[in-house]
Amino acid sequence: MTGIPLDHLKRLSPRDAWGNEATAFTPWLAREENFSVLAEALHFMDTEVEGTERAVGSFSADIVARDRDGYILVENQLEQTDHTHLGQIITYLAGLEGAVKVVWVSTKVREEHRAAVDWLNVHTPDDFSFFAVELELFQIGSSPAAPHFHVVAKPNEWSRHVSQRARQLNESATNDRQLRYMEFWEAFGDYLTEVDPSFVRRTPSKDYWWTFGIGRSGFILQVTAGGRDHWITASIVCNIDPEKLAFDQFDAEKEQIEAEVGEPLRWLRINNAKAWEINMIWRDVDPMDRERWPEYFAWYWDKMQKLRKVFTDRVRSIDFDALKARQVSSGQEGSES
Numbered sequence: 001m002t003g004i005p006l007d008h009l010k011r012l013s014p015r016d017a018w019g020n021e022a023t024a025f026t027p028w029l030a031r032e033e034n035f036s037v038l039a040e041a042l043h044f045m046d047t048e049v050e051g052t053e054r055a056v057g058s059f060s061a062d063i064v065a066r067d068r069d070g071y072i073l074v075e076n077q078l079e080q081t082d083h084t085h086l087g088q089i090i091t092y093l094a095g096l097e098g099a100v101k102v103v104w105v106s107t108k109v110r111e112e113h114r115a116a117v118d119w120l121n122v123h124t125p126d127d128f129s130f131f132a133v134e135l136e137l138f139q140i141g142s143s144p145a146a147p148h149f150h151v152v153a154k155p156n157e158w159s160r161h162v163s164q165r166a167r168q169l170n171e172s173a174t175n176d177r178q179l180r181y182m183e184f185w186e187a188f189g190d191y192l193t194e195v196d197p198s199f200v201r202r203t204p205s206k207d208y209w210w211t212f213g214i215g216r217s218g219f220i221l222q223v224t225a226g227g228r229d230h231w232i233t234a235s236i237v238c239n240i241d242p243e244k245l246a247f248d249q250f251d252a253e254k255e256q257i258e259a260e261v262g263e264p265l266r267w268l269r270i271n272n273a274k275a276w277e278i279n280m281i282w283r284d285v286d287p288m289d290r291e292r293w294p295e296y297f298a299w300y301w302d303k304m305q306k307l308r309k310v311f312t313d314r315v316r317s318i319d320f321d322a323l324k325a326r327q328v329s330s331g332q333e334g335s336e337s
Contacts, residue, residue, distance in 0.1 A: 007141040014078055014107050014137050017145055021078040026052055026062045041149040042131055043197040044072065046312055061092065069213035070099030080108035086116055099127045099213050107135055109152045117153040126202035129155050155200055178206035184225055184287060185210050191297040214308060219315045221307055223300050225287035232287055232296055234303035235279035236311050244269055245323040247276040260310045
């Protein structure tokens with residue numbers, strides 16, 4: 001005999017729970033508590049749903065969300081996958097810039113469509129990632145039904161890595177300096193693969209910097225390795241704020257931000273440039289010292305985590321129009337006085 005009562009797991013049709021895809025399932029999935037279940041199955045971090053039925057080119061995506069790297073587009077079907085939805089998914093690629101994850105949710109992924117998703121993951125630019133997910137619905141006894149997201153296809157890290165390396169070897173413009181940095185960042189990518197399940201392998205940088213998304217276009221999380229000047233940094237960089245509106249907003253919160261980070265930051269307004277930067281720096285280190293790479297990579301990871309925690313929500317909530325209006329209003333008041 002067992003020590004606890006047992007019952008059998010029953011598979012239900014998703015149509016039993018959601019009679020209509022557009023009016024029932026999509027709004028349900030877009031709710032934070034439900035979308036987080038899908039995000040967990042896919043190892044997406046810091047997700048936030050922006051809206052449903054959002055225009056992307058000539059089509060509309062069922063759900064548009066963001067995570068720490070960029071956009072997430074979700075296409076839903078309460079039936080098996082079909083060619084029409086595959087065509088829409090490919091069309092989305094022309095309608096967005098930056099890193100994009102495309103998630104195709106259906107009740108059954110046909111084999112030819114699973115193969116198509118695998119092909120897209122291997123042959124499209126590294127900023128794009130594709131996932132095919134089967135929606136299942138289960139019930140035990142008379143308990144409430146529970147949805148389950150079964151990941152059928154996702155980026156194949158090894159095949160993508162192999163194809164990237166082949167492309168790198170064919171790039172004739174790569175010099176010795178670039179090769180050293182590519183080797184350094186590739187090793188850091190190996191480290192990220194181990195510590196961060198949401199990291200999607202991509203081509204390592206040829207330069208002394210490597211960038212990552214932080215949830216909003218125009219803002220990046222950047223790590224650098226100064227081989228000549230002997231330093232490494234982790235930074236928040238913005239390249240869409242020539243008037244320094246967001247920088248000044250953050251600077252007004254400097255004391256609170258540094259308290260949350262747990263250490264002082266370098267605040268680089270860079271008045272004669274379009275971009276600005278807020279960073280942490282470790283001086284007098286040689287990034288090309290292989291024996292210390294694990295130490296450097298652990299430092300990067302610690303600082304990246306701190307910057308993401310403190311800045312992600314702040315970056316997403318910046319309202320440039322409101323800041324601009326406040327600046328204009330302040331200037332007018334100053335001139336009247």
